Amino acid sequence: MLETFLFGVFPYVAFAIMIVGLIWRYRTNQFSYSSVSSQFLEKRQLFWGSVPWHYGIILVLLGHLVGVLFPEGVKAINGVPVRLYILEGTGLALSLSLLVGLVILMLRRGISANVRATTSFMDVVLLIVLLAQVVTGIITAIFYRWGSAWSVQTTIPYFWSLFTLSPKVAYMVALPLLTKLHAINFFLLLGLFPFSRLVHMLSVPLAYLWRPYQIVMWHRRQTQQ
Amino acid sequence: MDVRAQLSMVFHLDKCIGCHTCTLACNNIWTSREGTEYMWWNNVETKPGTGYPTLWEDQTKYRGGWELKGKALRPRLGQRLGLMANLFFNPFLPSLDDYYEPWTYQYGQLFSAPQADDQPTARAVSKISGEFLNVEAGPNWDDDMGGSSVYARNDINLAELTDAEREALFRIEQMVFFYIPRICNHCLNPGCIGVCPSGAIYKRAEDGIVLVSQEKCRGWRFCVSGCPYKKTYYNWKTGKSEKCILCYPRVETGQAPACFHSCVGRIRYMGVLLYDAERIEEVAKTPDAGLVEAQRSLILDPNDAAVIAAAKKNGIGDDWIASAQKSPVYKFVKQWGIALPLHIEFRTLPMLFYIPPLLPVLASTGNGKYDLSKTDFFGSMESLRVPMKYMARLFSAGNEEIIKKTLKKLKAVRAYQQAQSVGIVTTSQASALLTEAGCTADEAEAIFRLTSLPRFEDRFVLPPYHREEVIGLTIEPIKQKERVGFGFNQLPRRGP
Numbered sequence A: 001m002l003e004t005f006l007f008g009v010f011p012y013v014a015f016a017i018m019i020v021g022l023i024w025r026y027r028t029n030q031f032s033y034s035s036v037s038s039q040f041l042e043k044r045q046l047f048w049g050s051v052p053w054h055y056g057i058i059l060v061l062l063g064h065l066v067g068v069l070f071p072e073g074v075k076a077i078n079g080v081p082v083r084l085y086i087l088e089g090t091g092l093a094l095s096l097s098l099l100v101g102l103v104i105l106m107l108r109r110g111i112s113a114n115v116r117a118t119t120s121f122m123d124v125v126l127l128i129v130l131l132a133q134v135v136t137g138i139i140t141a142i143f144y145r146w147g148s149a150w151s152v153q154t155t156i157p158y159f160w161s162l163f164t165l166s167p168k169v170a171y172m173v174a175l176p177l178l179t180k181l182h183a184i185n186f187f188l189l190l191g192l193f194p195f196s197r198l199v200h201m202l203s204v205p206l207a208y209l210w211r212p213y214q215i216v217m218w219h220r221r222q223t224q225q
Numbered sequence B: 001m002d003v004r005a006q007l008s009m010v011f012h013l014d015k016c017i018g019c020h021t022c023t024l025a026c027n028n029i030w031t032s033r034e035g036t037e038y039m040w041w042n043n044v045e046t047k048p049g050t051g052y053p054t055l056w057e058d059q060t061k062y063r064g065g066w067e068l069k070g071k072a073l074r075p076r077l078g079q080r081l082g083l084m085a086n087l088f089f090n091p092f093l094p095s096l097d098d099y100y101e102p103w104t105y106q107y108g109q110l111f112s113a114p115q116a117d118d119q120p121t122a123r124a125v126s127k128i129s130g131e132f133l134n135v136e137a138g139p140n141w142d143d144d145m146g147g148s149s150v151y152a153r154n155d156i157n158l159a160e161l162t163d164a165e166r167e168a169l170f171r172i173e174q175m176v177f178f179y180i181p182r183i184c185n186h187c188l189n190p191g192c193i194g195v196c197p198s199g200a201i202y203k204r205a206e207d208g209i210v211l212v213s214q215e216k217c218r219g220w221r222f223c224v225s226g227c228p229y230k231k232t233y234y235n236w237k238t239g240k241s242e243k244c245i246l247c248y249p250r251v252e253t254g255q256a257p258a259c260f261h262s263c264v265g266r267i268r269y270m271g272v273l274l275y276d277a278e279r280i281e282e283v284a285k286t287p288d289a290g291l292v293e294a295q296r297s298l299i300l301d302p303n304d305a306a307v308i309a310a311a312k313k314n315g316i317g318d319d320w321i322a323s324a325q326k327s328p329v330y331k332f333v334k335q336w337g338i339a340l341p342l343h344i345e346f347r348t349l350p351m352l353f354y355i356p357p358l359l360p361v362l363a364s365t366g367n368g369k370y371d372l373s374k375t376d377f378f379g380s381m382e383s384l385r386v387p388m389k390y391m392a393r394l395f396s397a398g399n400e401e402i403i404k405k406t407l408k409k410l411k412a413v414r415a416y417q418q419a420q421s422v423g424i425v426t427t428s429q430a431s432a433l434l435t436e437a438g439c440t441a442d443e444a445e446a447i448f449r450l451t452s453l454p455r456f457e458d459r460f461v462l463p464p465y466h467r468e469e470v471i472g473l474t475i476e477p478i479k480q481k482e483r484v485g486f487g488f489n490q491l492p493r494r495g496p
């Protein structure tokens, strides 16, 4: 019963909260969308925390995404053991580096008085949930070896079943507790997304890569059109 | 020709008394909130000095402005991809230490301290963390050359001076300084816009004011590095960048900006300039020595029929053209050529111009006495108290000829006026100087009048904005009636 709720209902609830929350926040309070960076207040520790964290998490998330989107491809890569070791080894190294980054970021929030003063309640919640996510992920990777291989028969079909609106909870029930926690915590993060500083992910300024350097606005022309 | 209008400024440095009234007027209206305490949209610096934030002119440190790489003009901070790679940590961002940690005092202690043998004290506490603070520096720590061995001596504009020249400058009887009030230059080729990944900063075509959209800004902070003048600031509370808005709510309603209006020395002038937007990039690529002249060539003659026609074609109204024709800024910058941009080698084409100071430059000391009477007026320009090289670093990208020409004219105007009123200088001496400076008596008279006797409406020739029409075009009047103010109105509260 609990598992049906956690894996069959909760994901949809979290996802719905995320979408509605994001639209609501964007429409009512665009001003609040920001990276709320604290580099201005403290930069030495931030460097060692922020850089490994951000690059690590981007690559690891991309890895997860590729796994979900192209399970067959991943299977093909893993066909040769050496390739499997390299893939998993890289993943683990990245996760460990981002864990170090995250821990440094957490300590920094406590150590620097100025950064502490600008820390919100949601920042604390978010850091704890993120830490739980990273730790459960790393433990799964270490103790339940070759996740990139077994997920093809378990979590990935489960994910696809979510998308097709026919959640196959059975896939998840059999998995180890920590791995289950990793999944549930992920849905929790989705739910927290619109109400935390995570929204800055949506602001990744890709358009900068091709826009002209200068921006000039004609108010009169704009409004006359 | 693509004619645009710019609300532009001139500061007459000889008249600045360094009182900081402008700074406080601005602070009272715009930056007395949490997160903005340390932002001085207007600040007044003593030169020589390191300015605010410390060493802002040193672009090897902050990477502001543009650099010429071959034929391309690109942000010194990095090209697009390189810039994005630094999204999570910008190595060139000035931090709190480069400004100062805002503080207040525990005044409450003075009343609430328990009875004791000693006087109660109000200790300094940080305005950010609320913890006790050992105040080590603040804004204008080097006012009037205070702590000059740390500050003035590290002024990077002194780099090209010989050791002897530098020593001379700092000999106590020789010591000389002047003030530079600074606000955002509302540049034609702004560095801040060029590096903003979110595209939140923009220049208003109608009047050239450069603004940060508070809704679009995502706090990536590149503008703080990218502005070579360090005139965008990061609000540590709201996570948004903010900068001087040239008091647009005031100018739109026909009032001079607060810093202008309150200026005690009446050093400030404001008026419309028409310029050719088509040539901005070409001009920004001019080699250093030619930059000042090139920028002047961008500014168009508002009485020229062709310019007027092109301006009208771009929707610039008759009243704005008429205002441009009366602009004091046009006179100082283009007609008389005595107002110069600050550090134009940063290539942002700043639209705030300075008339370099003459007084401290000309005076000499002999027999321990401060001496103006020796009429250094006829002395050679090379033996100035502030080396020409230094002034050229500030105002003409190192081109000493331009400074010489400017100071000569200012000197001639002074001599002309002296001949008329006090007679230290004979009329023939004065007209010799005028000829040398390429200035007519009429021009000298006009410069004198606008410098010394201007009325309020001579200093600030503000164009009519037709604000009511602008609002009508952006928001329906009926809807507007239901709202308060113009545009978006909400408390600057940080997101969760």
Ligand code: SF4
Pocket (backbone or CB within 6 Å): B183, B184, B185, B186, B187, B190, B191, B192, B193, B210, B226, B227, B228, B229, B230, B231, B232, B243, B348
């Ligand atoms: S001076 Fe103003 S317009 Fe120019 S780059 Fe700096 S912030 Fe931008």
Ligand code: SF4
Pocket (backbone or CB within 6 Å): B015, B016, B017, B018, B019, B020, B021, B022, B023, B044, B179, B181, B262, B263, B264, B265, B266, B267
């Ligand atoms: S108010 Fe005027 S005179 Fe006083 S410091 Fe500012 S610019 Fe100079």
